[in-house]
Amino acid sequence: MTKQQANWSPYDNNGGTCVAVAGTDYCVIAADTRMSSGYNILTRDYSKIIQLADKSVLASSGFQADVRALQKVLAAKHLQYQHQHNKQMSCPAMAQLLSNTLYYKRFFPYYAFNVLGGLDHEGKGCVFTYDAVGSYERVGYSSQGSGSTLITPFLDNQLKSPSPLLLPARDAVTPLSESEAIDLVKTCFASATERDIYTGDKLEILVLNASGIRREYMELRKD
Amino acid sequence: MFRNQYDTDVTTWSPAGRLFQVEYAMEAVKQGSAAIGLRSKSHVVLACVNKTSSELSSHQKKIFKVDDHIGVAIAGLTADGRVLSRYMRNECINYFYTYESQLPVGRLVVQLADKAQVCTQRSWKRPYGVGLLVGGLDESGAHLYYNCPSGNYFEYQAFAIGSRSQAAKTYLERKFESFMDSSRENLIKDALFALRETLQGEKLTSSVCTIAVVGVGEAFHILDQETVQELINEFEIAGEEAPVAEPAAPDQAGVAGPAAPDQAGAAEPAADDDTLAAPGDQGAAPMDM
Numbered sequence: 001m002t003k004q005q006a007n008w009s010p011y012d013n014n015g016g017t018c019v020a021v022a023g024t025d026y027c028v029i030a031a032d033t034r035m036s037s038g039y040n041i042l043t044r045d046y047s048k049i050i051q052l053a054d055k056s057v058l059a060s061s062g063f064q065a066d067v068r069a070l071q072k073v074l075a076a077k078h079l080q081y082q083h084q085h086n087k088q089m090s091c092p093a094m095a096q097l098l099s100n101t102l103y104y105k106r107f108f109p110y111y112a113f114n115v116l117g118g119l120d121h122e123g124k125g126c127v128f129t130y131d132a133v134g135s136y137e138r139v140g141y142s143s144q145g146s147g148s149t150l151i152t153p154f155l156d157n158q159l160k161s162p163s164p165l166l167l168p169a170r171d172a173v174t175p176l177s178e179s180e181a182i183d184l185v186k187t188c189f190a191s192a193t194e195r196d197i198y199t200g201d202k203l204e205i206l207v208l209n210a211s212g213i214r215r216e217y218m219e220l221r222k223d
Numbered sequence: 224m225f226r227n228q229y230d231t232d233v234t235t236w237s238p239a240g241r242l243f244q245v246e247y248a249m250e251a252v253k254q255g256s257a258a259i260g261l262r263s264k265s266h267v268v269l270a271c272v273n274k275t276s277s278e279l280s281s282h283q284k285k286i287f288k289v290d291d292h293i294g295v296a297i298a299g300l301t302a303d304g305r306v307l308s309r310y311m312r313n314e315c316i317n318y319f320y321t322y323e324s325q326l327p328v329g330r331l332v333v334q335l336a337d338k339a340q341v342c343t344q345r346s347w348k349r350p351y352g353v354g355l356l357v358g359g360l361d362e363s364g365a366h367l368y369y370n371c372p373s374g375n376y377f378e379y380q381a382f383a384i385g386s387r388s389q390a391a392k393t394y395l396e397r398k399f400e401s402f403m404d405s406s407r408e409n410l411i412k413d414a415l416f417a418l419r420e421t422l423q424g425e426k427l428t429s430s431v432c433t434i435a436v437v438g439v440g441e442a443f444h445i446l447d448q449e450t451v452q453e454l455i456n457e458f459e460i461a462g463e464e465a466p467v468a469e470p471a472a473p474d475q476a477g478v479a480g481p482a483a484p485d486q487a488g489a490a491e492p493a494a495d496d497d498t499l500a501a502p503g504d505q506g507a508a509p510m511d512m
Contacts, residue, residue, distance in 0.1 A: 076316045083312050
């Protein structure tokens with residue numbers, strides 16, 4: 001008598017990849033726009049990125065229904081915060097909120113792999129990377145999703161982030177300029193698209209800096 | 224209104240069919256400092272007088288943003304007003320979460336009114352001691368509502384609540400027919416004029432009042448002090464000039480009252496006169512405004 005297994009899963013993986021890179025006075029957040037299910041493409045034009053606050057942008061890959069639900073919860077929480085405090089949430093505060101929100105569903109998680117990017121209190125770029133249940137840390141760059149295994153080693157090589165275990169704490173942000181960082185991100189996706197079937201179609205890039213926020217698109221291979 | 228044997232509980236009717244506790248709650252609204260609302264086809268303006276309990280303290284917040292498309296001005300127990308504002312904010316947030324569209328103003332005021340009614344029918348509760356002027360925009364246009372502690376609500380073209388509000392109401396009754404097609408600037412001007420009426424001689428400056436606007440393409444926001452002072456100077460209504468100095472507006476002959484009855488509820492006490500400078504104003508308990 002073998003144990004019966006579930007023949008229905010509440011989750012699905014819609015694929016896709018997210019990347020974020022922090023600079024001295026900017027932050028680049030990027031994600032592809034392909035949404036898939038199994039070996040099928042559901043759409044070539046779905047945004048995985050949402051701007052939660054003035055200085056916080058969230059990119060999430062994984063199960064997009066859970067991602068959407070997570071985005072709505074965070075947006076509602078942010079509105080409450082603004083009513084109470086008369087100001088927008090800072091990126092580090094949003095980072096903690098995201099962690100708590102994810103852990104709240106520890107026993108039925110949001111199937112979302114998140115990268116939060118933005119500017120910290122000093123105006124420096126900051127990137128926070130998460131697992132599905134809210135474990136997070138601040139890093140200089142990060143990649144999540146189906147193409148992350150292809151992108152992360154490349155970013156490690158190019159951006160040489162110091163280990164967070166080293167003391168004294170070293171600055172994790174890259175000394176690259178904004179345009180150099182954007183080019184780097186474009187290269188990452190162009191490469192990941194070649195070998196990861198779930199990544200492609202179009203790349204959406206958001207650049208956050210002192211003068212505000214900017215959006216850019218780049219075509220990717222559609223096969 | 225005199226103390227009698229039927230006014231101890233909100234759940235006790237008087238032989239004349241009145242709930243005295245509810246009426247006493249509406250008294251609390253009349254003791255608060257004035258709040259005024261006006262609306263046109265496309266905008267709603269809320270204005271209120273800032274009363275401080277002493278020269279040393281800051282003034283109480285009487286206008287609250289509820290959502291981008293709704294704001295509220297209160298008179299009475301400010302603490303009750305704050306709590307109800309929080310309720311309204313949450314309702315708007317939850318509605319948007321579910322329907323991804325703005326909560327219509329008419330729906331919000333009904334929910335608010337139902338919440339107030341509950342407190343008039345429970346022996347362990349008391350009515351909210353605050354009147355709310357809810358101004359907002361939705362698909363059916365600009366709206367101004369008045370919610371009172373009894374659980375009643377009415378829609379208005381213009382209304383005033385709080386102490387000395389009768390003076391403002393008299394001004395509004397004369398001008399209200401022109402409000403629907405008023406421009407945003409004229410609406411604010413009329414709000415300032417109406418506000419000045421309640422000050423009865425005191426100088427109108429931006430430190431004494433707060434103005435908030437919501438309109439088509441304009442999210443609800445409170446105007447900052449400089450803007451308000453500029454508007455006051457522009458309309459030359461500071462100082463103690465007689466109201467004769469108003470700009471030439473077509474004089475409204477028939478003094479038809481505002482669109483809905485002033486007083487909420489059938490059995491309203493007749494005795495109270497808003498224009499009497501309530502001595503209770505200055506000696507009001509700190510929680511009252």
